Amino acid sequence: METKVVLLTGASAGIGLAAANLLMDAGATVYAASRRGGDNKKSSSGEGEIINIALDVNDEISLKSAVENIIKQKGKLDAVICNAGNGIAGAIEDISSEEVKYQFETNFFGAVKTIQACLPVFRSQGYGKVIAVSSVAGVIPIPFQTLYSASKSALLTFMKALSLEVKPFGIQCCTVLPGDTKTDFTAARKFAEKAQNTNSPYYKKMTASIARMEKDEQNGRPAEFVAQKMVNQVYKNKMCFTVIPGIEYKIFNWLFKVLPTRLSVWIVGLLYA
Ligand SMILES: NC(=O)c1ccc[n+]([C@@H]2O[C@H](COP(=O)([O-])OP(=O)(O)OC[C@H]3O[C@@H](n4cnc5c(N)ncnc54)[C@H](OP(=O)(O)O)[C@@H]3O)[C@@H](O)[C@H]2O)c1
Numbered sequence: 001m002e003t004k005v006v007l008l009t010g011a012s013a014g015i016g017l018a019a020a021n022l023l024m025d026a027g028a029t030v031y032a033a034s035r036r037g038g039d040n041k042k043s044s045s046g047e048g049e050i051i052n053i054a055l056d057v058n059d060e061i062s063l064k065s066a067v068e069n070i071i072k073q074k075g076k077l078d079a080v081i082c083n084a085g086n087g088i089a090g091a092i093e094d095i096s097s098e099e100v101k102y103q104f105e106t107n108f109f110g111a112v113k114t115i116q117a118c119l120p121v122f123r124s125q126g127y128g129k130v131i132a133v134s135s136v137a138g139v140i141p142i143p144f145q146t147l148y149s150a151s152k153s154a155l156l157t158f159m160k161a162l163s164l165e166v167k168p169f170g171i172q173c174c175t176v177l178p179g180d181t182k183t184d185f186t187a188a189r190k191f192a193e194k195a196q197n198t199n200s201p202y203y204k205k206m207t208a209s210i211a212r213m214e215k216d217e218q219n220g221r222p223a224e225f226v227a228q229k230m231v232n233q234v235y236k237n238k239m240c241f242t243v244i245p246g247i248e249y250k251i252f253n254w255l256f257k258v259l260p261t262r263l264s265v266w267i268v269g270l271l272y273a
Helices: 014-025 060-074 097-125 146-169 203-218 223-234 246-259 261-272
Strands: 005-011 027-033 049-054 080-081 128-133 169-176
Touching: 005 014, 005 060, 005 097, 005 223, 014 027, 014 049, 014 223, 027 060, 027 223, 049 060, 060 097, 080 097, 097 146, 097 169, 128 146, 146 169, 146 246, 203 261
Parallel strands: 005 027, 005 080, 027 049, 080 128, 128 169
Antiparallel strands: none
16 A cells, blocks of 8 residues: 555644554554654554654744655655644633633644645645544533634634635545543643632632543543544545544534534533533
8 A cells, every 4th residue: 555644733642642653553654743742653564654843833834844844755745634732721701812812823723824834735736635633622612611612613614614625626624523532631731820710700610610521531532542533534535524533422413413502502501511
């Protein structure tokens, strides 16, 4: 089988690290991007490899030069996986505009910049796969992670519209919507500065709600489970439009679409508000 060349962001931990290893084991060359970087690796067969790149997805220049470097070294790019992401918790009244920006910066603008860096290559090749990691929380709104939900929802809509723009050039788009997954995401979650003030009128509800979500995340699916579903798309002739790993999350997603909005939002409130 022809060696796939993949640019994967957020590859130093969690779902991204698991996806990098699975791709390498399948024989792919993975350009694994994250801020902290890591060691380069080869698969036991010697066919697959992970080449680490230390970059921030918010840095357009680094992204552009990473893509140029891939083309110089391998002559092609088959797929990009925009997986880098983070979460910020807090009630909206307690979140500063810098913190709003922080949440959208990596989760939305970072993904957009990564995709923009790859599209000229995909277009000139006449093929290419764009995979973006959104979240079930992009469909089902989560209180006190309102901005996280909004950033993932924006990414989901962006991907749907993008697919229409790039289809004539042979470029396919797929959005992955993971549910709770046991990764470093929980520990890396930031709390908005004002939200940590015990005098905030939201403090009690917010901390109880986030504690429940964090427990669900740490009891969630292993990163490898989600990563495998994502990696499968790289090897498909025709990618799925959306991938929702886990039957329970497929059902939640379907229910949220068919139930009246007032009812489905009320159910979310029972769980998390
Ligand atoms: N875990 C869940 O329950 C869950 C559920 C739904 C969706 N997701 C989504 O899945 C994706 C992966 O999350 P995860 O659970 O695997 O979390 P994770 O273990 O915290 O991994 C996040 C990865 O993103 C990288 N990253 C963060 N900011 C970055 C930036 N500005 N530039 C480059 N890389 C950056 C981190 O590396 P560095 O810190 O080294 O940069 C790390 O490799 C995220 O988009 C997340 O929103 C997760």
